[in-house]
Amino acid sequence: VSFHLRPWGCADARRQLDAYVDGKLSSRSRARLEAHLYECPGCSAERFALSRTLHLLREAHPPSTAPAGFDVRLRERLDALPPRAGARWWPWALTAIPTAGALLAAALLLGRPGPLKQPEASHAAAASGIVAQCLRDHRQFLAARDADQIGAAHASLEEFAGWANAPTDTL
C-alpha cells in the first residue's frame, strides 16, 4: 500500500529540523523532510547551519576531567563530615513514640503514686508483654533505617524491657 503524502512546506520542515539533526524523526517524517531539503536551498542552508553550530559547540567542549587533585580534596571534605551529618530528626521522633507508649503502659499497670514497689506478678507479665510487642513492632519499622541513627534510643527501650523482665527482688 502506498500513500500519497502532502509535501512539506518550509514551515513544516523548519519545525522539524532540530528533531532531524537529533535523529529523533520517524523514518516517514525523515523521508518527507529530506525530500523538501533536496528541493529547497533555503531550508537546506538552515539544516547545514544548525549542524555546523552543533559541530562547533561539541568541538569547543571536548571531554574533560576534574582538575588534578580534585579527588583527594573531595575525599578529605567528605571524610571531615561529622559522623551523624545528614541525620534527620524524624527517625528520632518516631523512635520516641513507641518508647513513650511502652513506658506509659507499664506505668499504668505497675505504678501507683509513691515510691517504686514490687509489682504484682500479673501486672508485671502484662507490662512485659506490652514492651515486647512494642519492641517487635518497632524493630520492623527500624529494619530499613540507619541503625546508627537510632541505636541510642533503642537502647533505652531495651533497658526498660530488661527492667520489666528482671526478677522482682532486683527492683
Next chain:
Amino acid sequence: MQAIRQAPGISQAVPGDFDSAVLVHQGRVYAYIARVVGAGPDAEDLTQEVFVKAYLGRTRFRGDASTLTWLFRIATNLIIDRRRSASRRSRGRVRADVAELADEWPDPDPGANPLAQAARAELRLAVRSALESLPLKMRTCVVLFDLEGLSYEEVGAIAGCPVGTVKSRLHHGRAMLRHRLERYVEGPNP
C-alpha cells in the same frame, strides 16, 4: 588518606558503596558544571558541594533515576541557587583570554602551525562565550542534551520541566548560538 566511609543508605538503592556508585561520576559532574558556569574555582567548589549533598541525602535516593541523572539534578539546583544568591557571579564567567583556555584544554593537534592553533583557540573561545551568554535554563538544556548526550526525558527530569519545554529551550538555545556564531557558521555544505 583516610578511606571514605561506607554509605549504607545508598547501598540500598545503588549497588556498591558511595565510592563506586557515586564518586566515579565526579569527572562528568565537574565537566557539566564547568560548561554551565565556566571552569575554575567556582566549578570545583560547586562540584564538591554536589557530592557533599549527595552524601548527606543518600538515603533519599530511591534508584528511580540513574545515579548520574540524580547528581546532575543536584548540580543544576545548586547552580540555580548559587545564581539566586550571587547573581553577579552566576551569569557565567566568560573566559579571560585565549591563553587560559589553552591551558585548560590543550589543542588536540599540538603539531599544527601556531597560526592554525591560535585560530582554533579563538574559535573555541567564541563558542564558549556564546554558550555562557545563553540564559541559564536554556544553557542547562543545551549542555545536558548536546554535550552530555542525555535524552529529552532525562533533561526534563533534571531541569524539572516537561519534554516539550526541553525541546523548546533546545530550539531557542541553538538558534541563539547560531546567531552569535554567525561568522563561523557560514559556508557551503561540508
